[in-house]
Amino acid sequence: MLINFKIIYEKHFRDVYRFIYSLCGDESLAEEITQETFLRALTHIDSFQGKCQMKVWLCQIAKNxxxxxQSKRKRISDCEIDMDNSLPSQDQPLVKALAQKDEALRIHKIVHRLKEPYKEVFTLRIFGELSFAEISQLFNKSESWARVTFYRAKQMIHRRMEEEGSFE
Incomplete structure (x- = not known):
């Protein structure tokens, strides 16, 4: 089946964009997701079986x-909330500290010195943006194990940051 992707793009771009914009209400995010949608569709066009309209297939990709x-944004936000709740006296959560170059280097050094599996679980969760379910699958452990290991890694990092005077 020969498909002219340029025609598909021109025909459906506006519909996909409007659909995503109706979900997020943010023009730049809607445009970014729409572009990502067409890139994914182009790379997976051979999986389109024609059982639904092209526009429906594209909107499904866009929705996914x-x-x-959204789940990545929520994970980062949850991590910031977790950090705030676990250290109420702390001025800034660990994730915000990572955004500052000086603090980020200090945190990376501490993470590098963590023992396994704490180092890997923390890295996969924060930098790899994996869910606890995905981390648990990688280690063949339970999701609860992944949560507890991540929580303990955060505590170790906070404790070492406090020892070094980073959160004062």
Whole structure:
């Protein structure tokens, strides 16, 4: 089946964009997700079986990308909330400290010195943006194990940061 992707793009871009914009209400995010949608569709066009309209297939891809984006944002936000709740006296959560170059280097050094599996679980969760379910599958452990290991890694990092005077 020979498909002219340029025609598909021109015909459906506006519909996919409007669909995503209706979900997020953010023009730049809607445009970014729409572009990602067409890139994914292009790389997976051979999986389109024609059982639904092309526009429906594209909107399904867009919706999946949007929900993945939202879950990543939520994970980062949850991590910031967790950090605030676990150290009430702390001025800034660990994730915000990572955004500052000086603090980020200090945190990376501490993470590098963590023992396994704490180092890997923390890295996969924060930098790899994996869910606890995905981490648990990698280690062949329970999701609870992944959560507890991540929590303990955060505590170790906070404790070492406090010892070094980073959170004063």
């Amino acid at each position: 990308i949007f929900f993945t984006h």
